[in-house]
Amino acid sequence: DLAKSVEFYSELFGWTVQEEGGDNDGLAYRRIASGDHEIGGFIELDAEGVPSHWIGYVTVDDVDSACGRARKLGGKTPVPGTDIPNVGRFAVVSHPGGSYVSPFAPHELEITVPEAETIPGRFCWNQLMSKDPDAAAEYYQGVFGWTVTEQDLGGGKYWLFRSGDAPAAGMMSINPQEKYPDFWMPYVEVHDVNETCKEVAELGGQIMVEPSDVPDLARIAVTADPTGAILGISTHRGR
Structure with a gap:
């Protein structure tokens, strides 16, 4: 429930949420900012039976190489390397124990990757x-x-x-x-x-x-x- 998530976190943390233009395979996407600092996003889930969840991104030099290493170590790539126009390339890899994370390679100089900070709201x-x-x-x-x-x-x-x-x-x-x-x-x-x-x-x-x-x-x-x-x-x- 994208609308419910946006309402909850906007009230809780004071986040501002902006609709993202462009094609996201038909799924609604919202960008999250804390103050003037962009920190993440919301996207609709279209997979039946998958609960709402947060997923983290890890910056890498080469997304496809990271996916290859994951598979060699027994992991899977439920979302293979995919390009986001003007943003970067990402994938989703799963560890044999069931955890999911997204390797991400931003296009140089075209996006600032949010960093972990001990600032309220981030x-x-x-x-x-x-x-x-x-x-x-x-x-x-x-x-x-x-x-x-x-x-x-x-x-x-x-x-x-x-x-x-x-x-x-x-x-x-x-x-x-x-x-x-x-x-x-x-x-x-x-x-x-x-x-x-x-x-x-x-x-x-x-x-x-x-x-x-x-x-x-x-x-x-x-x-x-x-x-x-x-x-x-x-x-x-x-x-």
Whole structure:
């Protein structure tokens, strides 16, 4: 429900949403901005039985090469390399554990790729929830060339992916007995996690994981919008 998603997030985060012109295979597309900073988009789902969800993009030099590496490592390419006129080339690859991500190669100088920032209203982090973190780490290292290190955040083991020296994403383990597959969960920075959770409920969303503290780092929670899409929220300390 594209209209419901637009209304919910516009109210919750103060995002402005603009209709995108051009051909998107007949699907409605909306561009999202936080202030004057473009951060993402909404697109209609035409696949029956696929729930609403967020999908992250990883910049690569060559989309088709990334797809080839994914297939060699047991992944699939449900959306093969596809050109977006005047924007770039993208695909969707799936890890054997079930998580989906989109390799993306922008046309040089024609688009600015949004970066994770701890500014309220903007995406600040991406985290993989995996039933088999070791296998997932090997897969994503092979596809994107990331390195991975293990950390202890006080509540269990945490895996940090890096692209060169820069943090790229994180990973936590989930119970292998869960019925749902691995999934990526983006985070949006907010002024106050507790207050935002109240607003989520008032706007018809759900709190999937109540607010909690990551020692010396941030306060976080996990939400679901009225269409079911899962999204983390965080307030970083010292921001």
